[in-house]
Amino acid sequence: MNKKILKIIIINFVLLSSVFARSFVANTFTLNDTLPDSIAYEGIGSNGVSDIHVKDDSTLLFASGSGLSITYDSGESFYTYYNSLGSVAYGAVSAITSLGDKIWIATAYDSVISGESLSVGNGISYSEDGGHSWQHFSQMTDHVDSNFVIYFGDTLDALPITVAVQNITYDLAVNVNSDGDTILWATSWAGGTRCSYDLGKNWKRVVLPPDDLDTLDENSSHDFDLSPSSGNLGFEENFNHMSFSVIAYGDTIVVGTAAGINISYDSGITWIKYNAQNSGISGNFVRALYKDDNGKIYGAALPANNPTEYYSLVYSELDGSGNLQWFATLKNTNIYNITSNDNYVFVGSENGLYTSSDGWSWVKNGAIMDDAGVRIYSEKIYDVTVDNNGNLWIGTNDGLAKSNDDGVTWEIIRRVRSLPNLNKLDMSVYPNPFSPSRINLYNNEGHVRIHCNFPKDGTATLEVFDFGMNKTKTVMKDISVLKGEKDFVWNCKNGMNDVVANGTYFIKLTFNSEDKQKIDWTKLIVLD
Numbered sequence: 001m002n003k004k005i006l007k008i009i010i011i012n013f014v015l016l017s018s019v020f021a022r023s024f025v026a027n028t029f030t031l032n033d034t035l036p037d038s039i040a041y042e043g044i045g046s047n048g049v050s051d052i053h054v055k056d057d058s059t060l061l062f063a064s065g066s067g068l069s070i071t072y073d074s075g076e077s078f079y080t081y082y083n084s085l086g087s088v089a090y091g092a093v094s095a096i097t098s099l100g101d102k103i104w105i106a107t108a109y110d111s112v113i114s115g116e117s118l119s120v121g122n123g124i125s126y127s128e129d130g131g132h133s134w135q136h137f138s139q140m141t142d143h144v145d146s147n148f149v150i151y152f153g154d155t156l157d158a159l160p161i162t163v164a165v166q167n168i169t170y171d172l173a174v175n176v177n178s179d180g181d182t183i184l185w186a187t188s189w190a191g192g193t194r195c196s197y198d199l200g201k202n203w204k205r206v207v208l209p210p211d212d213l214d215t216l217d218e219n220s221s222h223d224f225d226l227s228p229s230s231g232n233l234g235f236e237e238n239f240n241h242m243s244f245s246v247i248a249y250g251d252t253i254v255v256g257t258a259a260g261i262n263i264s265y266d267s268g269i270t271w272i273k274y275n276a277q278n279s280g281i282s283g284n285f286v287r288a289l290y291k292d293d294n295g296k297i298y299g300a301a302l303p304a305n306n307p308t309e310y311y312s313l314v315y316s317e318l319d320g321s322g323n324l325q326w327f328a329t330l331k332n333t334n335i336y337n338i339t340s341n342d343n344y345v346f347v348g349s350e351n352g353l354y355t356s357s358d359g360w361s362w363v364k365n366g367a368i369m370d371d372a373g374v375r376i377y378s379e380k381i382y383d384v385t386v387d388n389n390g391n392l393w394i395g396t397n398d399g400l401a402k403s404n405d406d407g408v409t410w411e412i413i414r415r416v417r418s419l420p421n422l423n424k425l426d427m428s429v430y431p432n433p434f435s436p437s438r439i440n441l442y443n444n445e446g447h448v449r450i451h452c453n454f455p456k457d458g459t460a461t462l463e464v465f466d467f468g469m470n471k472t473k474t475v476m477k478d479i480s481v482l483k484g485e486k487d488f489v490w491n492c493k494n495g496m497n498d499v500v501a502n503g504t505y506f507i508k509l510t511f512n513s514e515d516k517q518k519i520d521w522t523k524l525i526v527l528d
Contacts, residue, residue, distance in 0.1 A: 256286025458513030
C-alpha cells in the first residue's frame, strides 16, 4: 500500500481516538420516560464531539468521547448511552445515520495485537424505536472462501475481508430507492463499500471502478480485482476500493474513496469516477461528502499519492450540456465537514469555521464564545451541521456550540464534572491528564480548565506548584467571584512563559469571604 495513503488513514483514526479518549466519569441519574436509565445517563458524554447527526426537528445524535449522546429537545437536555448489552456497542462512534425512527451507529476501538496498537471495527448498533432499545450486528466480514463476486455475469476476483481488525466503518447512509427498497450503505477502509437490504444484518460488497477506469458498467472492462490492498494473497491493489464517505438519496449513491468521488444513479450498479486526474477535484482522498438542497455535492478533498494534489473543498456544478463539473475552493485548507442552509455554506476545518454566502468566497469565523465569555478552546472544528430549525451546530475537542443566527452568537454546551457539595469550596481540573500540545489548542497553546465552586461571594487566588512544591504560576490573584460554579483556564505555561515539563502539578485555590479564608487543592498530570 502507498505509504502516504496509509499515513493519512492512521492519522484520521488516531485523531478520532484522541477525541474519544478524554471522557469524564459521569454520575448515574434516574431519568424520566425519555430513555430507560438502564441504557443511558444524563448529559453529553464528553467534550470531544466528532459527529453530529440531525434525525428530526428536535432529535440530534452526537458522537462524543463516551460514545453516543442524544437530545430529544434541540439541546435543552442530553443523554449518553452506556456501552453495554442492550445499548450501543462498545467503542468510539465512527458513523451515524437514521431513517424515521430507525438509527444505525457504527463503533470502533483500539486493541493491542501482537504488540501493535490496531483499530478494530465493532459492528453496527441498530434501533428501530428512536434509540429506546438496541440490537447489535457484527462488523461486516467475508467467509475465507468468499474470493469472488459476480458483476454483469462476469466473475471478478475479490479479496475476502475475514477480520474486523483495520476494518472500521467510517460512514453510513440510508436511502429508499425507486423500487421501494430501503438500502443501508457503509464505507470502510479494509472492508470497502458495502450495502445491506435487511437493515444492517447482512451485507454484500459493492463493486466500484478500479483505479485505471473512470466508468464501470456492463460494457467496461471487468478484468480487475475487487480489493483495497494486495495483501499476502496476491490480489491487485485498488485505492478506489478503499472507501471513507458516502451519501445516498433516491437512486443516487455518492462514495468518497482514496482515489476520488464515485457516483451511481442506479442504486450502485454502474458508476462514474471523478478525481484529480480527470476533473477539477484537488485531491483524491475524500474524507467527507455533503449534498445541499439544490443537489450540489461537496467533498472534503485531501492529497493522496500525487505531489500535485492539495487540500480543498470541492463542489459540483452542471454545465450547459448537463455534465457534472468539479471545482475547488478553500485551497490548502484541511476540511473535516460541510453543511449549509438557505443563506450560507459552512465548513469545519483544522483551523476553524468558514462561512460563505456564494460557495467560493469565504470568511473565517472568529472565536467561538458565548455572551458570558465562555469560549471553545479548539481551532479544529470536527463537524458542522444545520438542524431542521435552522440552528448551526459545531463539534470540537472542547465541547459543542450552537448558534441560531448563523454563527454571530453562540451557546456553549460542555460536560463538566459535577462537584459533590455545592455548599463548600471545591475544585477539579479537566481534562486530566492533559497534553498542552494536543488538547484544547487555540493560537498554538493548550488550555486546561480549572472548575471551582464558591459557597459564597468573595475573592479567589489560583496558584500552581510543581511536585517539589515550587510555585510554577499564579493563574489569578484576588479576583472577585460570585457564589456558584465557574471555570478558569491555564495555558500550562510557567512564569517565564514556557510550557511546563511533564509531571504532576498541584493547584491551590485560596478563597476569602467575610474575613475568613479557606483553601482547596487538586492535582493535574501534564503528559505531552
